Amino acid sequence: MATGVKAISSRKIEQTSHGRIVHDMHAEVLSLRIFNFFLLKDVEEMTRMNERQGRLLEMTDNDRYKLKDKTMELAMYVTDIPCGDASIDNVREEMDDDKKENWKESSSEIEDNLRGRAFFGAVGKVRTKPGRIDSPISYSKSCSDKLCMKQFTGILNSTTYDLIEEGEARRQMYLKYLVLPEKRIRVKGIERCFYNRFQRKLGEFQEIRDCLQPLKVITTNLSSQKFHLCLDKEKKSCDQSILYCPPLKYVQVLNKGIRNGCSAKKKPIDKQSRTDVSREALMDRLKSTKEVNSSTYLQFKMNIRNLRAIRIKVKQLLGNWTKSSTDNFPI
Numbered sequence: 001m002a003t004g005v006k007a008i009s010s011r012k013i014e015q016t017s018h019g020r021i022v023h024d025m026h027a028e029v030l031s032l033r034i035f036n037f038f039l040l041k042d043v044e045e046m047t048r049m050n051e052r053q054g055r056l057l058e059m060t061d062n063d064r065y066k067l068k069d070k071t072m073e074l075a076m077y078v079t080d081i082p083c084g085d086a087s088i089d090n091v092r093e094e095m096d097d098d099k100k101e102n103w104k105e106s107s108s109e110i111e112d113n114l115r116g117r118a119f120f121g122a123v124g125k126v127r128t129k130p131g132r133i134d135s136p137i138s139y140s141k142s143c144s145d146k147l148c149m150k151q152f153t154g155i156l157n158s159t160t161y162d163l164i165e166e167g168e169a170r171r172q173m174y175l176k177y178l179v180l181p182e183k184r185i186r187v188k189g190i191e192r193c194f195y196n197r198f199q200r201k202l203g204e205f206q207e208i209r210d211c212l213q214p215l216k217v218i219t220t221n222l223s224s225q226k227f228h229l230c231l232d233k234e235k236k237s238c239d240q241s242i243l244y245c246p247p248l249k250y251v252q253v254l255n256k257g258i259r260n261g262c263s264a265k266k267k268p269i270d271k272q273s274r275t276d277v278s279r280e281a282l283m284d285r286l287k288s289t290k291e292v293n294s295s296t297y298l299q300f301k302m303n304i305r306n307l308r309a310i311r312i313k314v315k316q317l318l319g320n321w322t323k324s325s326t327d328n329f330p331i
């Protein structure tokens, strides 16, 4: 489980991160990071205890891993519609008229990096994280776009991808369901974002057609008194994020992409400040269980050829998926 609505500017990432700052702290993205952390932790414990079965995973005959329960299906529940294309209709309905003008005038070319809520009349587009119009830019893509990508790649990240057995075991690592609040759903937007916007072009992308496992969107009218969505514009959104993994009884609080309470002003960020779901921390955890033959993180990512090839094709399929921040470090 995770909470969070912030993203770190690309300038900050490139100047100070070296794998230690989490770029994107939107709840959807953090919950996927903590899921991958959970998998790594499971593998780490099995290796240490010399066991073939963990809490969630079991070892295969090829010394890789798969989910213990073959019938398990993965779902994500979000308390609001993910930012980006899936919720752009909600944004249009709720935005004050004066703000609409701001976004129109200060936006750059529509075909370039489509920032947050800029050109909110344009639908079916890849967008960056929303934020204040005057805030430093983050190239992190919206949760809609990232979840759309996961329909082709599954939710394993580069540190866990090769640990999981190819074939059925990897196909189980896709989100099968996306559960969203009924009242907030605009059906057209959801269908467009997660399928219609690329459906017609899919014929030209034979290489990735079989990778696609479309999300099934389920509605809920469950509401929690404690964790309800607040649309009060007078209230400021919270800077901190919570990461919570109940099976491990694990909680961590993040602020500005690092552990809450640590200084984000240090250049570079020191190791003690990083969170357990930062790129460097996840890499270190992988290295404790498996030999890694790359000297830098970017090289390591390039070597996961299958995942990389799918990602490149999906970016082309969705169009206007502009570059992201570079965050490299020695491993």
Ligand SMILES: [Zn+2]
Pocket: 026, 027, 028, 082, 083, 142, 143, 144
């Ligand atoms: Zn988001």
